[in-house]
Structure formats: C-alpha cells, structure tokens
Amino acid sequence: MYKLILKMAWKNSFMRLSRTLLVIIMIGVSMSMMLGIQGIYDGMVNNMVDKNRRSDSGDITIFAKDYRVNRDLLYRIKNAHEIKNEIQKMDGVEAVVLRLRADGLLSTARKSSFASVIGIDLNEEERFGKFSEFLKEGTVDLQKQGAIIGVELAKTLKVRVGSKIIFSTQDGSGEINSIALYIRAIVQTTNIALDNSAIFIDIGQLHNFLGTASTEATQISIRGNGEKLYGELKAKYPNLDVKTFLELQPMIKQMQDLMVIFNSVTFFIVMSVVFVGIFGVMYVSILDRIREFGIMLSVGMHYKYIRLQIFFEALFVGLMGYLSGAVLGAVILVYLKNKGIDLSSFSDALEMWGYESVIHGTIKISYFTTTFASIITASLFSIVIPLRKIKKLNPIEVIKADK
16 A cells, blocks of 8 residues: 555656656757847847948948938038047047048949949058958959959949959049949948949049049048947037938848847747746646645645745746756857858848848847846746635645545
8 A cells, every 4th residue: 555655656756857857948948049049130130230330330420411412522521531530539439431432333344333432441441340351252452443342243243353344423523534443352241232332442542533632531430439429529520410320220220120029029939938838837736736735734834835835846947947048048159159050052142131141149148137037937927826726725625525
C-alpha cells in the first residue's frame, strides 16, 4: 500500500516537474527568438540611419533659404567656409563638411539619366563619415577628372570602373556646360537618393566647372550632439535653413515608427504565449493538488500562506524561463551583431530599398529589462484565477470528494 502511494506521489511529482520544465523551455525559446527579431529589426534601421548620416546629412544640415524648394545654384551659401569655421568651434561638434551640388543630365555613348553631381573633399568626407567604407568596386580617387558613382545609377547607365561619362548642367552664370569624367569607383551608401542618382567629384573641380567661388557651398553637414546644437545653430543662423536628420529623412522616421509597431506586436504575441504557458502549468498544478490545499485549509492553515506558496512557484517558473531566454537571446544577439544574416540572394532587392545584403543586429539593455518586467508580470497575473478557485474551496467537500 505504502509503495503504491509513494509510486503515485512520485509519478505526480514527475509530471508536475516535466510540465514546469516544458514551460521554462517554452519561455526561454520564445524570449530568445523575440530578442533576435528585435535586434534584427533595430539593426536594419540603425544601419540605414548611420549610413545616411555619414554619406549625406549628418545630424544637422544647413542650406540656403529656398534651396530645398528650388534646387538651384542661385540659392547657395556664399560664406560657407566662414560658417564652417565658426561651427567647428562650437561645443558638441564632431565634424563639418561642405558640399556643392548641381542637378543635370549624365550621359554615356548609349544611355542618359538624370543625376546630381556632388562636389566633395575626400579627406574631409573620410573624417566625417568614413567614405571609403561605402566602396563597392574600384578605388576611391578623384584625381584627373575622376568620379565616383552610386551603385544603382551605374546599373541604370550600364557603366563600370573606367567608363567615360558626360555630365551637363547650368553653371553659375546660367549657361549650359558639360564636363567629361572617368569612373574611378562605384559606391553603395544605402542612401537611396545617392545610390540612384549621385556622382561625386572633387569639390575644387566642380567649383571651376560651375564658375562658383571656392568659399561657396549648397550644403553644410554637421555631426554632433543633437537637440542642443540644433537650437544653437537655429538661433545663430536665422537667415539659413537649418534641418535635423529626421526632418530631412521623414521616410526613415516612418520606418523607425513601423519597426516599433513590429516589435510591439511581436512582443505582445510572445508575452501572450508566455502567459498562457504559465497559466496552464499553474492551473493544472493546482488542480492536481486541490485535495492537499483542502486538507491544509481544514487543519487551520491560513489562505495567505497557500497564496504565498503559489506566488513563489509562479515567480520561480517566470525567473527560470527569463534566465534561460536571456542567456540564449544574448548568444543570438551577439552572433547577429558580429556575423549578421547573409541575404546575398536578395541583394538586388535589398539595395533598391537601402539595405545591405548582410544585415547585422543590435543589442540594447532595454530588450532585457522590458522582457524581464513583462515575464514577471505575466507570471503573477497567471495565478489570479487559480488563487480565486482555491479561495472558494469548501475544505470538507474537497476532502470527501474523490480525486
């Protein structure tokens, strides 16, 4: 008889332990997958934001009034060098570059396309945004009428390194002028506008071609500490058009908001699974021990002690699930950050939308803190219904009833 009782007790304990381990594994796997998805989502956007800042606008960009509306050389900043020197002395400024831009027609012997020629100083661009990291093919060199072309524009014109191209536009005096250039490199900035239509040449050469003064520019881009610097620049240069990165890139702001929605939906789904899992285990576990709880109540044990016991059981399941998920999730995030996901087979489609073929994830402490709070909350809420069932028990009827 005693052997039978011990055997049944062991069997029940084993079943409860198995269910608990299963839920812990479920929480751990679900949480780690969610952390990986969040890391990839944020990594995609962060990569695009970083390369857009480095290749073009920085954190803040200054234009002449009405330039962004008219895109005409008439609306250029006359004392750009003086302004650049002033900005470099301001607190929080990391780097400043001047750019000169003109829109026109880029032609080869067989094809032509709308394009924008952008005059840059390669040394300054390297300090500003590590321009050489955008190199896809060729050598970063603008000597002897050298030019660097965006990857999508190169595909449109069907040109490669060494090809000759002709750029035509209105110069500073309003006359139509043309310049012959030779492609030295093809770059992929993941900035859709630049990859689709930009060709980079030496800013000094572009000044000579357009007939503009070397002290002039159409754009001053700044990398530095955000809002405070933005306010200072707005106040210092009221006659110029000062814009933040997100003001110039509303699409990226929308993408950031969209990724927040994706992460929130994923988070809600995973937390719902966690809640259902813990609830199922706790509810079945309490049903298995309903007679035990009835006996404990009948001999005078206060309900609060039973509640405390179940509370710690649910907390233990949640904590173990979180710890297993945090460890596995951290391993996945580190791998995604260092190695990334290789999507080379979809590289053409990804490049069109400004993504690289290898997508790297990112790691944020908020992933773990938010998940911890949610799992613990889910664990505690999962025992509300089982506790109400115990509180309504009639100990005598439970003891008399068969299991």
